[in-house]
Amino acid sequence: PGMENAAVPLAAIPGIDAVISGHSHQVFPGPDGPRGPAIDVERGCVHGTPVVSAGFWGSHLGLIDLGLEKTALGWQVTEARAELRAILDIKRTGAPARPVEADAGVEELVAPALRHARDWFSRPVGQSRHRIHSFFALAGPSRAVQLVQQAQRAHLQRLIAAGKVPDLPVLASASPFRTGGFGGPDNFTDIAPGPVENAHLADLYPFPNRLAVLRITGRDLRLWLERAAAIFNRAGTGDAPATILKPRDVPGYLYESVLGVDYRIDLSAPALFSPDGRRQADGPGRITGLSRDGCPVAEDDAFLLATNSWRAGGGGNYPLAPGMERVEIPAISIHDALRGLLQGKPGPDFALENHWRLTAPNGPARMRLRSAPAALDAIGDFAAGTLKPAGRDRDGYQLFELIL
Numbered sequence: 001p002g003m004e005n006a007a008v009p010l011a012a013i014p015g016i017d018a019v020i021s022g023h024s025h026q027v028f029p030g031p032d033g034p035r036g037p038a039i040d041v042e043r044g045c046v047h048g049t050p051v052v053s054a055g056f057w058g059s060h061l062g063l064i065d066l067g068l069e070k071t072a073l074g075w076q077v078t079e080a081r082a083e084l085r086a087i088l089d090i091k092r093t094g095a096p097a098r099p100v101e102a103d104a105g106v107e108e109l110v111a112p113a114l115r116h117a118r119d120w121f122s123r124p125v126g127q128s129r130h131r132i133h134s135f136f137a138l139a140g141p142s143r144a145v146q147l148v149q150q151a152q153r154a155h156l157q158r159l160i161a162a163g164k165v166p167d168l169p170v171l172a173s174a175s176p177f178r179t180g181g182f183g184g185p186d187n188f189t190d191i192a193p194g195p196v197e198n199a200h201l202a203d204l205y206p207f208p209n210r211l212a213v214l215r216i217t218g219r220d221l222r223l224w225l226e227r228a229a230a231i232f233n234r235a236g237t238g239d240a241p242a243t244i245l246k247p248r249d250v251p252g253y254l255y256e257s258v259l260g261v262d263y264r265i266d267l268s269a270p271a272l273f274s275p276d277g278r279r280q281a282d283g284p285g286r287i288t289g290l291s292r293d294g295c296p297v298a299e300d301d302a303f304l305l306a307t308n309s310w311r312a313g314g315g316g317n318y319p320l321a322p323g324m325e326r327v328e329i330p331a332i333s334i335h336d337a338l339r340g341l342l343q344g345k346p347g348p349d350f351a352l353e354n355h356w357r358l359t360a361p362n363g364p365a366r367m368r369l370r371s372a373p374a375a376l377d378a379i380g381d382f383a384a385g386t387l388k389p390a391g392r393d394r395d396g397y398q399l400f401e402l403i404l
Contacts, residue, residue, distance in 0.1 A: 025182035044082030121199035126342025135375035137176030140384025152306035171260035179252030212312035218301035230273035235365035277317020
């Protein structure tokens with residue numbers, strides 16, 4: 001109960017004849033899919049039950065074949081297997097290739113809807129003087145994340161000015177959504193200076209979440225940041241080889257940074273939470289130097305935290321302490337908050353705030369970041385440490401070494 005990706009335990013339940021899974025963007029069955037004693041990649045079965053996970057963005061078609069026999073008890077499955085057929089090859093190169101021809105009849109049928117969608121997505125909603133990208137969003141502050149945080153903060157400050165919510169210091173929490181992962185080396189936000197369009201808002205924030213506000217204490221804030229810091233691997237120091245920054249199967253959107261406070265994340269310290277958000281240890285944790293306006297944050301300090309409806313509802317297993325209060329506000333989507341910021345007068349300040357940083361106080365330590373090939377010409381935007389190019393990996397990612 002409560003699992004976000006439950007295909008494996010579901011496949012073990014008697015009476016379930018097949019499982020069509022997804023959400024994680026993984027491909028199964030396939031050479032890069034999950035492995036384990038219950039998994040038969042050749043037959044595409046888990047616990048003997050056929051399972052398909054057909055990738056993402058229409059990349060694959062999943063097929064499940066069942067052999068059936070009619071008995072006195074009804075139809076029974078006598079044999080089963082599953083397979084995938086590639087429709088769009090994007091995993092290795094990042095550039096779409098089409099091994100299957102499009103159906104002309106379907107193309108004609110959907111053409112009006114496609115034209116309407118393209119027209120709407122191409123409409124400008126504002127301007128940016130800066131390149132907005134997520135190439136280094138897991139290693140330091142990013143404009144792609146801070147634009148969302150600024151939108152959340154600006155809307156909440158307007159509500160405070162109107163007397164609709166308590167007048168408390170405002171913090172804004174947001175995630176980087178496009179950081180590679182199973183989406184491949186082109187799965188990063190990269191918006192050129194100039195017009196910002198509706199398509200860019202969907203790129204920055206792919207989900208229809210609403211703005212949500214939590215009243216929290218300094219203690220709640222520290223736990224929130226500790227849970228965020230749990231996605232990172234622990235750094236080795238001294239002569240230890242470079243460590244991959246985070247496990248490959250942990251999505252980047254499980255990380256949250258909070259604008260409005262300054263802090264450091266000590267990767268030489270053990271995490272208090274597992275990457276999926278289960279409390280696993282006590283101790284001082286990874287968050288150090290937590291301060292606001294140059295003053296240390298005390299446990300009983302009070303704040304308003306602007307976040308999203310999914311996270312405020314427990315999404316990603318972020319700690320929601322009993323004392324946390326959900327502050328009711330008029331409903332507004334994150335997309336509309338972004339439009340309000342971009343269309344406002346004056347427009348948003350895109351100056352990057354370097355308010356958090358990865359550290360290893362007992363270092364030096366080296367971490368390895370996977371990013372897009374296009375990140376090479378944006379390395380000058382990174383101001384939260386030292387990044388050095390370190391070649392490409394077999395999946396086409398540009399590797400960088402982060403010196404802590």
